[in-house]
Amino acid sequence: MMDDRAQCFGKARRVVVKVGSNVLTASQGLNVEVLHAISREIHELMAAGLEVILVSSGAMAAGMRRLQLPKRPVEIPQRQAVAAVGQAGLIMEYEKVFETFGTYRNVAQVLLTQEDLANRKRFLNARNTLNTLIAWKVLPIINENDTVAVEEIKFGDNDNLSAMITLLMDADLLINLTDMDGLFTKDPRTTDDAELIPEVQRITRKIEALAGDIPGALGTGGMGSKLRAAKKTMMAGIPMIIARGTRPYVLRDLFRGENLGTFFVPGAGRLRSRKCWIAFNLKPKGALLLDGGASSAVLCHGKSLLPGGIARVDGEFSMGDPVNIVGSDGSMIGVGLCNYASVDIRRIMGKKTVQIREILGYKPYDEVVHRDNLAITAEAETF
Numbered sequence: 432m433m434d435d436r437a438q439c440f441g442k443a444r445r446v447v448v449k450v451g452s453n454v455l456t457a458s459q460g461l462n463v464e465v466l467h468a469i470s471r472e473i474h475e476l477m478a479a480g481l482e483v484i485l486v487s488s489g490a491m492a493a494g495m496r497r498l499q500l501p502k503r504p505v506e507i508p509q510r511q512a513v514a515a516v517g518q519a520g521l522i523m524e525y526e527k528v529f530e531t532f533g534t535y536r537n538v539a540q541v542l543l544t545q546e547d548l549a550n551r552k553r554f555l556n557a558r559n560t561l562n563t564l565i566a567w568k569v570l571p572i573i574n575e576n577d578t579v580a581v582e583e584i585k586f587g588d589n590d591n592l593s594a595m596i597t598l599l600m601d602a603d604l605l606i607n608l609t610d611m612d613g614l615f616t617k618d619p620r621t622t623d624d625a626e627l628i629p630e631v632q633r634i635t636r637k638i639e640a641l642a643g644d645i646p647g648a649l650g651t652g653g654m655g656s657k658l659r660a661a662k663k664t665m666m667a668g669i670p671m672i673i674a675r676g677t678r679p680y681v682l683r684d685l686f687r688g689e690n691l692g693t694f695f696v697p698g699a700g701r702l703r704s705r706k707c708w709i710a711f712n713l714k715p716k717g718a719l720l721l722d723g724g725a726s727s728a729v730l731c732h733g734k735s736l737l738p739g740g741i742a743r744v745d746g747e748f749s750m751g752d753p754v755n756i757v758g759s760d761g762s763m764i765g766v767g768l769c770n771y772a773s774v775d776i777r778r779i780m781g782k783k784t785v786q787i788r789e790i791l792g793y794k795p796y797d798e799v800v801h802r803d804n805l806a807i808t809a810e811a812e813t814f
């Protein structure tokens with residue numbers, strides 16, 4: 432439905448633009464021409480009154496070129512050092528180009544790790560800072576803090592980071608600029624007969640199967656990570672579009688209503704901000720496997736999770752910790768904050784609520800996970 436797309440672009444006031452490494456890199460280093468072209472387009476959107484947040488990759492790629500490395504180092508400290516070198520050059524280039532625009536426009540560097548958004552206080556701090564920059568009409572340029580981010584505290588890729596920023600800032604739209612025209616029926620790098628998919632209503636397993644996780648020469652995550660990002664924004668009721676960042680005037684033409692790229696239609700239901708935070712920002716410490724009845728009660732009828740419906744507890748966690756909620760068929764239902772520690776849940780699982788006090792000697796809650804603390808990420812028709 433093209434109306435959806437036109438409507439989304441028409442009413443967008445706050446937009447996150449993500450630019451991938453493959454777009455920003457040329458054989459001799461940063462692709463300054465493309466970086467300048469996208470910057471000018473962003474400047475023009477801002478001049479027209481839009482609030483723009485830029486998530487820019489390219490630090491690793493720029494660092495590799497600057498240090499004349501033929502390929503990505505394997506060792507983590509070396510990779511982090513390369514990103515540190517590249518990030519400086521990347522931001523300097525944005526600074527330089529934004530200075531040339533008639534009205535002087537400031538840019539700000541914001542480097543984040545997943546941990547910054549998993550802590551509620553830091554999450555709110557990040558949001559306040561970004562809101563202040565936006566109010567000052569400064570362009571925030573965000574990247575993962577590659578220099579300190581190790582596996583456990585990583586967003587992993589900037590597709591994910593840009594989706595998290597879209598949710599954090601309650602943006603109206605996420606534009607993902609990559610080296611392809613959008614999502615194709617097959618990886619266009621490996622086949623000639625791949626066709627562009629103009630619109631995706633739902634990210635089904637079939638759609639997921641189209642996307643490879645192997646990135647381009649300099650990217651991270653490939654098309655698979657873009658689909659995972661789209662899934663998050665769609666769940667929050669926010670559309671995402673994938674388009675080719677090297678296409679001249681790509682942003683202008685998207686806002687003029689040209690039918691470019693692949694448009695991911697936002698879901699009808701909107702996972703509220705706090706539930707998005709539970710679902711996507713927290714790192715689950717364990718898992719609760721439900722029986723068939725509880726799977727359907729939680730997923731299809733919006734019920735809280737009671738001890739009787741829990742069939743297995745995985746991992747060790749404390750009261751208040753986030754855990755994965757897994758259906759009886761092994762598929763993910765969502766993430767919830769537990770009212771009981773894992774040791775206690777193991778003792779009360781499969782039992783009736785009235786037995787909790789008798790077994791544990793205390794009963795602060797009837798529910799193991801209250802529905803207000805349960806973010807459902809699966810679709811109800813699974814069960």
Ligand SMILES: Nc1ncnc2c1ncn2[C@@H]1O[C@H](COP(=O)(O)OP(=O)(O)O)[C@@H](O)[C@H]1O
Pocket residue numbers: 450451452453454488608609610611613614615616617618619620641642643644645646647648649650651652653654655
């Ligand atoms: N079905 C598909 N449609 C389009 N691109 C795909 C598909 N499957 C895999 N890809 C690959 O994904 C790559 C883009 O991902 P990536 O290299 O991570 O880009 P970026 O640097 O923009 O994040 C493309 O170069 C393309 O080869």
Ligand SMILES: N[C@@H](CCC(=O)OP(=O)(O)O)C(=O)O
Pocket residue numbers: 450451452453487488489490491492514574575577587588589590646649650651652653
């Ligand atoms: N933070 C890294 C980018 C990681 C990343 O996700 O890259 P890409 O897949 O090109 O968006 C960098 O600046 O090199």
